[in-house]
Amino acid sequence: MSLTSQASPPQAPTLRSGSLGTGDITFFVVSAAAPLTVMAGVAPFALAIGGIGAPVAYLAAGVVLAVFAVGFTTMGRHVANGGAFYAYVTRGLGRPAGIGAAVLALLAYNGLQIGMYGLIATSTRDTLQALFGWDVPWQPIAVVSVLVVWFAGYRSIDFGAKVLGVLLVAETGILVLLAGGVLLRGGAHGLHLDSFAPHNAWTPGTGAVLAFAFAAFCGFESTAIYRAEARDPRRTIPRATYLAVAFLGLFYAFMVWTVVQAFGAREVLAAATADPAGLFFAATTEYVGSWAADAMHVLIVTSVFASLLAFHNAITRYGHALAHEGVLPAALGRVHPRHRSPHLAGAAQTVLAAVVVLGFAAAGADPYAQLLLWVNSPGLLGIVLLQALTAIAVPVWFRRIRHTEGVLRTVVAPVTAALLLLGALYLLVDKIEFLTNASTGVNLLLVLLVPAVFGGGLLLAARLRRTRPATYAAFAGETDTTETRTAETDNAETVTAG
Secondary structure, three states, rough: OHHHHOOOOOOOOOOOOOOHHHHHHHHHHHHHHHHHHHHHHHHHHHHHHHHHHHHHHHHHHHHHHHHHHHHHHHHOOOOOOOOOOOOOHHHOHHHHHHHHHHHHHHHHHHHHHHHHHHHHHHHHHHHHHHHHHHOOOHHHHHHHHHHHHHHHHHHHHHHHHHHHHHHHHHHHHHHHHHHHHHHHHHHOOOOHHHHHHHHOOOOOOOHOOOOOOOHHOOOOOOOOOHHHHOHHHHHHHHHHHHHHHHHHHHHHHHHHHHHOOOOOOOOHHHHHHHHHHHHHHHHHHHHOHHHHHHHHHHHHHHHHHHHHHHHHHHHHHHHHHHHOOOOOOHHOOOOOOOOOOOHHHHHHHHHHHHHHHHHHHOOOOOHHHHHHHHHHHHHHHHHHHHHHHHHHHHHHHHHHHOOOOOHHHHHHHHHHHHHHHHHHHHHHHHHHHHHHHHOOHHHHHHHHEEEEOOOOOOOHHHHHEEEHHHHHHOOOOOOOHHHHHHHHHHHHHHHEEE
């Protein structure tokens, strides 16, 4: 036995590489978007505000994000790092901006995930009331949900993929049943394409509807976070990204159009305004049956749970990557020896979620109007800002390196995406009252939180550069952080043994 092998300690467990295929990653990111919840819970408001042209807004948002995905996935083939947003921003715009992006991503993904505990509490409470007449407080539902999500995330990533796959098929299945019933019966007054006429697609409420539409895609870009666990990530991640954005854009537009046909172009606006929460349930009862409406109540709960689990898995892998970068405590980079999950990062995220949920509960807050909307909104703004920064970083970085990629992928698409995303960010800020239903003061604080957190990341970068220059210099290295640390450790041990 060689001296090198004698001196080498047992290798620490790593994430389960090669365990996720294109379908698995697609399930993760589409589940994070919660299609059934978006349709039954949000689309009626889009119809009430924007009219029957609302389906076009979902198509438009899908096209913008598909253009963004061109540069995003092209750069992903060259940057092997599980940090996604922050790694790309670092390459193109420098380490200070990259560290700012990393801190902002933590806020954004945690905001999107933790706020949804208010939604699952509300949905579960309403379902128990509708089906059994039980009146259950929202607080214990939220706390139990936090624990169940932690346990599912603690298990292996392939376990999570199986759970999300089943739940996603179920929630999309009930919507497909509704669509099938409407198409077979020809809707209320026949099937028409009035929703796609220019005068219906562009109305005074279009800006607000576009804000709802962009919110419906949150999480699709997290495909790159699963790089360390993907099979052939150079192929798997781009395929999953395009599949996710194409499915969501087409499915959302189709389902909103279907509901317009179910009620009729004139009647649907009155129905959406009078009872937005009951719009999809009423259509399902009419065209499929009351049993399907009851099933939809249950599946909305599982839809929100799937979204919570998908975002929890994304956050823990983001934390795992940043721990290996040296930005977060090293313990968060540890992997469970049996489940191969970043279990300590998962525990930390669970504690944070519990603290926020219990804080809102102690303050007597409303789980939907405050916990969900107030915590989610900065997350949404942060994600769109990160997408815009990434789109700007792509052409800047490709100008600095030698490559064989075409100008369409490295310049035209990302520059176009950056302009469109900045426009979307303006719409989200301008129409934020539709997203939060809050006062001007609260909205101002929620909007300012995003640049404040990014600014905090810039200050952290300056501190790291001054106090830990090696960590700063190695931030968002050229290879996967896990691989880099392992290689560095192995090399050091070999030299020492020699």
